[in-house]
Amino acid sequence: MAPISISLPDRVFVLTGAGISAESGLPTFRASDGLWAGHRIEDVCTPEALARNAGLVWEFYSARRASAQAARPNPAHIALAELESRLGDRFFLCTQNVDDLHERAGSVRLLHMHGELAKSRCSDDCGHPPIEDHSVYRTLDEVPLCVCGARLRPHIVFFGEVPLEMDRIQQQIDRSTLMLVVGTSGSVYPAANFGCWARMNNARTVYIGPEPPLNAAAFTHTITGPAGEVLPGLFVG
């Protein structure tokens, strides 16, 4: 597996998905034993689901909070935090994941485009900013109210909702010379377009994962294998 050379003036944009947390014991979405095997997206991950049955949505995300809290970063998370410390502001990490394993591995220049498990916000979006919230709620009655009186909701981007900070993401993609995409199936948009956008910008685009993603054509290079084994020691220069 040829190492990836990173030299001045390279700017690196990294996109991660559920696959990078698989070796930490967190289920991915589409695997046979994945999250979507046990739950219908329509029941737990849409604004309509929240309006229809907020209790079921909170049950799903409370269980996700508990499993994420019990998990530990793996060598793939750590390798990216080390690369960031080497490259400084020539590094940007965008994750689709809502767990906090990147932060716990030491990543700082990080953006959760689909939200964070460890935060809640007003379900009426009254403007009050999201709050840190690690609570695992057993019933809907335990879920606190916002200062405006509306119940809190998970600070998660549901299907049909706009991802967070797309302008900043677009800017970082435009200035990147190397895009690394790790552990994502390329099934959900707009994240699945990032590889194409970078390639149109003449950036090197590298996919890392055990199987080709649905958007494999976007990548100039593919490195096949589990991220926890591939990422450590992959970068030279």
Ligand code: BV8
């Ligand atoms: C939007 C938070 C407008 C919740 C998530 C028809 C065509 C095209 C698009 C659409 C369409 N109909 C609707 C849409 C839009 C929709 C969409 O894409 N739907 C899909 C299903 C077709 N998208 C939206 O609604 C988005 N919003 O479009 O707004 C807009 C657009 C542009 C600009 C402005 C506005 C919002 C989508 C966000 C939904 N929320 N997450 C939660 O986490 O519970 S999405 C969720 O699923 C993840 O965050 C991730 O994004 C996505 C897929 O998951 P992956 O991370 O890729 O995981 P998956 O299981 O699929 O794959 C795991 C991979 O890991 C595999 O490839 C496997 O090989 C690999 N792997 C396994 N083990 C390892 C490994 N890799 C490395 N190492 C290992 N050890």
